[in-house]
Amino acid sequence: MPETHVPSASLRKMIAILELPSLVAGKLVAWLILPMMASLVYEVVARYLFDSPTIWAYDTTYMLAGTLFMLGSAYALRNGSHVRADFLLSALPPRWQALIDVLLYLIVYFPAMALFFWASFTYAHQSWLEHETYPQSPWMPIIYPLKTVMPVTIALLFIQGISEFLKGLWTLRHNIPFNYQGD
Numbered sequence: 001m002p003e004t005h006v007p008s009a010s011l012r013k014m015i016a017i018l019e020l021p022s023l024v025a026g027k028l029v030a031w032l033i034l035p036m037m038a039s040l041v042y043e044v045v046a047r048y049l050f051d052s053p054t055i056w057a058y059d060t061t062y063m064l065a066g067t068l069f070m071l072g073s074a075y076a077l078r079n080g081s082h083v084r085a086d087f088l089l090s091a092l093p094p095r096w097q098a099l100i101d102v103l104l105y106l107i108v109y110f111p112a113m114a115l116f117f118w119a120s121f122t123y124a125h126q127s128w129l130e131h132e133t134y135p136q137s138p139w140m141p142i143i144y145p146l147k148t149v150m151p152v153t154i155a156l157l158f159i160q161g162i163s164e165f166l167k168g169l170w171t172l173r174h175n176i177p178f179n180y181q182g183d
Contacts, residue, residue, distance in 0.1 A: 005174045011166070015178075018163035019078050021156055026075020029068050036064035055139040063146050070149050074156035077164065098171035105165045113158045120150035 007015075043057030076082055089097045126132075127144040134143045167178035 005176065007170055007178060011170065015163050015166060018159055018166070022074035022078045022160045022163075025071050025156055026078070029071040032064045032068045036061055036068065039064070055137070056141070059134065059137050059139050059141050063141070066146060067149050070153040071156065073153060074160040077157060077160045093175060094171050094177050095175040098168045101168040102165060102172060105161055105168065109161050110158070110165075113154055113161060117151055117154040117158065120147075120154055124148045124151055 039057045039060040043054055043061075046057075047053040073082075089100065092100075124144065124147040127147040130144075132143050132147070133140040170178045
């Protein structure tokens with residue numbers, strides 16, 4: 001029979017603080033769906049009703065979709081929406097699930113996030129220095145703001161990963177899944 005522990009108020013507060021950037025970013029970037037849809041609808045109407053395609057709608061759409069996808073990823077991690085091998089883990093008790101999570105965060109996730117942050121920061125920084133545009137497009141939009149989203153995303157994922165790691169440690173100790181309210 002598992003113990004009925006509730007995470008301490010200080011741990012819940014620390015987790016809430018760590019998860020705040022993911023929560024705010026996820027809720028804010030969700031609104032990008034509106035201008036993304038507007039540009040798609042505009043392009044479809046212009047192309048098929050007026051036979052006048054735009055040179056900017058495709059670029060705008062993929063930049064907004066890329067931003068939405070990337071900046072929403074930490075929010076997805078916070079909510080447990082990432083693809084996992086739950087069909088394998090679900091047969092294990094919470095303590096073993098947490099042990100696997102904790103080890104994978106330490107051995108794979110954090111080192112990968114550090115490497116990805118360094119690479120994406122360098123990539124974005126170089127793009128800003130060159131005032132890079134997207135040469136595959138006739139519109140040639142600036143691309144460095146989109147490239148900046150990459151290191152910001154990695155930073156958000158790293159912070160959210162710390163939260164997930166702490167929840168895993170708590171679960172490892174108590175053999176019940178971490179829950180803010182204890183229910």
